[in-house]
Amino acid sequence: MGIAIHLDDLSVNFDDRFQLNNLNWSIDAGQHWVVTGTNGSGKSALAAVLAGVGEIEQGSLSGLPSNVGLVSFEAQAELIAKELKKDDADIMDVISLGTPVHEMIFDDCQDPKLAQELVEKFGLTSLLDRAFRKLSTGETRKVMLIRALSSKPNLLILDEPFDGLDAGTLTMLQEHLISIADTVPMVLVLNRFDEMPDFITHVAYMDKVAPEPKETHKSRSEKKMSGAGKLALTVDKNDEQAFHELYQLLHLKTTDLSVPEADPSTKLPDLDPSQPLVKLKQASIKYGDTVIVDKLDWTIEQGQHWQLSGPNGSGKTCVLSLITGDHPQCYTNDIFVFGFQRGNGESIWQIKQFIGYVSTALQWEYRVSTSCRNVIISGFFDSIGMYTKSTDNQKKIADQWLELLGMKDRADQPFNKLSYGDQRLLLIARAMVKHPPLLILDEPCLGLDDMNRQLVLALIEKICEGKETTVLYVNHHAEDQIKGIENHLGLKKNN
Known part of the structure; x- marks a missing residue:
């Protein structure tokens, strides 16, 4: 748990599609964070920065550990896309069956014993010989979680980890996260406050901003930035008043409730x-x-x-x-x-x-x-x-x-x-x-x-x-x- 990650006036570009601007944030030893905010505000982008994704345009990022465990929809989609590319092997008149689940989990696994326990807990034993790309979305998610959790991470980043999981698996995952909270610092991206584990110590709130026009080199075609986000607020969960206000803000920003009718x-x-x-x-x-x-x-x-x-x-x-x-x-x-x-x-x-x-x-x-x-x-x-x-x-x-x-x-x-x-x-x-x-x-x-x-x-x-x-x-x-x-x-x- 002895980490100290610092983002100082950091701006990061994601392939000219999204921009995070002027990030100032510290993750200190003993802290577990939830990143939350409205859709399109950059929650997942901020988590990706901690995994080394994105092009740093200004500022500094220091203290990132060498071994980061990441589970996100983007990483999941990227892994599946790589598997689908194997279909192009028909040039060699070979039908690619894709990588089996057991290879996905156990090749380069840092903690095979834990991986095996999680395979059994998550109900994947009967699927170990199946091609990874043939799994359902929920099953793929479980494989991603097992890979990250058994990698002996120095930092664990879970982007909406509870989405797509059945009730039994969700409970088991929550229990496992609690069991490792004393040894592994975590950053969770969540839309719903009611899914926040008790061990979380701090909350970061992301908000959308109008993207700044990007200066491009004359030899490059100018691309329009599709969105930008900023780290608007950070709250210590022990500050009850501030935490309640953040709950209200997220509720107002994301609720489906509309203005009540008149009398x-x-x-x-x-x-x-x-x-x-x-x-x-x-x-x-x-x-x-x-x-x-x-x-x-x-x-x-x-x-x-x-x-x-x-x-x-x-x-x-x-x-x-x-x-x-x-x-x-x-x-x-x-x-x-x-x-x-x-x-x-x-x-x-x-x-x-x-x-x-x-x-x-x-x-x-x-x-x-x-x-x-x-x-x-x-x-x-x-x-x-x-x-x-x-x-x-x-x-x-x-x-x-x-x-x-x-x-x-x-x-x-x-x-x-x-x-x-x-x-x-x-x-x-x-x-x-x-x-x-x-x-x-x-x-x-x-x-x-x-x-x-x-x-x-x-x-x-x-x-x-x-x-x-x-x-x-x-x-x-x-x-x-x-x-x-x-x-x-x-x-x-x-x-």
Whole structure:
């Protein structure tokens, strides 16, 4: 177990198909890691780096042991492809039968006794004389596992090791991994947290990034990179709060659950689908001689998600207050919202019923000690706290939101006892329960650490996947992009 592997600012290219960028990671003695993340984020690529795969483009990789045991779908496919190539032997008028299983397992085997025990445990004894390429996917997987486990590895890398195994084999494999955990450091790639063995000490979370354009030599044809990933977070499993937040993040990123339906009893009036939600024409805000917003034209169509960014003093909050009707100059501007021409007798509540709003200021105001479930339910009544009896259906919808957030087990916990990030998630759910046509998220990541920021962004992505609510995401940085938000308005500070 005396290893120390270090990845320092490491970038690795995989045949111009995938890129891992700026990896900084250490695997120290006594540690066992799980690598997890969304599909296409580079989990398997990171595991492959530890097996010496990929072209290092910058940075350094040190401490890799000489004997690495690897099981992955890519390695499995490569081995089968080599076997299939033997069919080309018909040039010599010879029918190739392929390599038998016993050769695959026992040739160059470092621990034949263990290999034989695993063959018997995994039920492969009757298949030892069969050609490797004639095995089923699950049987091939078992052969790969036996080869790796009996190679006396200094590091064992298992990419989705439990996939394709029957229940009995899965249990035996889990028991064997537990039995060697004190002597062999392991890195497991897993999609599901419930498959994580108890001996795991740390978790690495991978995330997708937009690939950087690759500079190519003039003599080489330029190839388009199909994807890129980064190591976004590492978590010590003993840090219960951080581990729970990572579980929530993975749940939000990978769950099949969608945004819960609205409650029919609180259904909002229908809007004209042919009309924009918001239209500002030459909108200006001035205080004396100071111009904050100058002749802004902006149209927000239904289903058209927007990011509004700009530095402090650029007028972001002023523009929002023109939309919500909270700015006194909204009646001196040409503003159309939700079918109303501003200043024609509409009430502020006729406007606000179509808007869900989340801000740091709202979180400061929401200091009541109501339960997590009731915080969400309060969104049906636009109240801070609960002062109206809720219906069974509203409770059901609130519980569906809690399940989506990965907080089902905390439905009755007091809101004011939660972490800052969990409070923010609940307030976004509260704003969404009525499925408002427009959801305004004013600096929703302000005050959040990186983990909770990613949680909030994952929830916003989930909301953007829906069809009924248009998201207006307000922040300082234009580069802080969210999947699903394709329109951007950048404000500049007037001198």
